[in-house]
Amino acid sequence: MKLHEITIEEACRDAYWKKQEEYLIRDIFPNESIGSPITQEDKEYFLSEKYKSGMIALCDRTIDRAHMIFFNKGEIQIGFCSYCVYASEDGKCFILDFCIYPEYRGMGYGKACFKQLQKEAQGAKYYELNLSDEENRRFWMSLGFEYNGYDQDGSILYILMQKGSEEIFCEDLKEEDYWQILKLHNGYLAEKEAAFFSDEEQDELINKIERGELYFFVGKCATRAVGMYCADTKILFVEPLFRKRGIEKRLMDFSAAFLSRAEETK
Template structure:
């Protein structure tokens, strides 16, 4: 069984290190400019401040199976609006990918967030294999965001 472990602000630096390696290794960021941005206070301080706001708190979590961290996600459920749960990051660590682990992690995340008010899910993607993954979970295309990235949505 997979469990959610919330990451407190006091332990955020470990998450930043893991997230950065994921973004580089999976080819989401490739230029020196992108690398600097994702390691900058400008980027990290905004997200950290969102972890402290109420309502619409941003969450950073690990997926844990048998006491081992197998992936991570960050999301925000907009309770002050219509209950949209926007997924900013979602990944399974490479050594745990396959065999439906990503699907199980998302099912766990969905149950966890529904208990906290999520009514539906949205996210954007940058790679075609990500699109296939999210489509296999019932997400459908939903336009583009203000940065030109495609959006997907999953209604409850």
């Protein structure tokens, strides 16, 4: 498949919602087999006006806008995608939806469309998405995506990025990164084959942090928290794609030095 055969256009929103609803009902809801199960409440939300309003707000904001696009081959529409590049943060391009219509699958269009998306997504330094089933996994792995833990909602994360060149630094946990602790904690639980925390348990974890009962430190690449260490519970977790870089030791050393300084100032 030649890239020049695939073009991208901004989607008419009404037409996009129609195609997305068909995709969710046909491909996602019946086939999900990876990560936290999709509940009836989840299904209703993704088909709701509330979800659409949230997406429209992302598309209309001035910084790090989301995009809803159609893929075309000549005059024929063959698929759609929605994505958001966080250029003001670390350059993550998060792919929310990516669909090639059933009649055009298995012909190389999916890979060609993603390659075209890479050319279109200005400011993107790496790509991240959630997977819902094994067919999704095989497709994205064929493009070089790799497993990298779970998000704060229990959905599996796959990433395509260059490895080893990013500067990593450690710091004590800040309030704006609470959601990232939930993401890393789910990755930790998954590797322990333990159940993800419920919403109530996640709320209690954050409450304990705010009360000073738990002290977390994070290893960060730009704005992305890629590792965590809890000085109280000794929980240590680094995202798979950032391992073998000494982050674990750096987190524990930073924690020890930070707490030692804090003790000296008492």
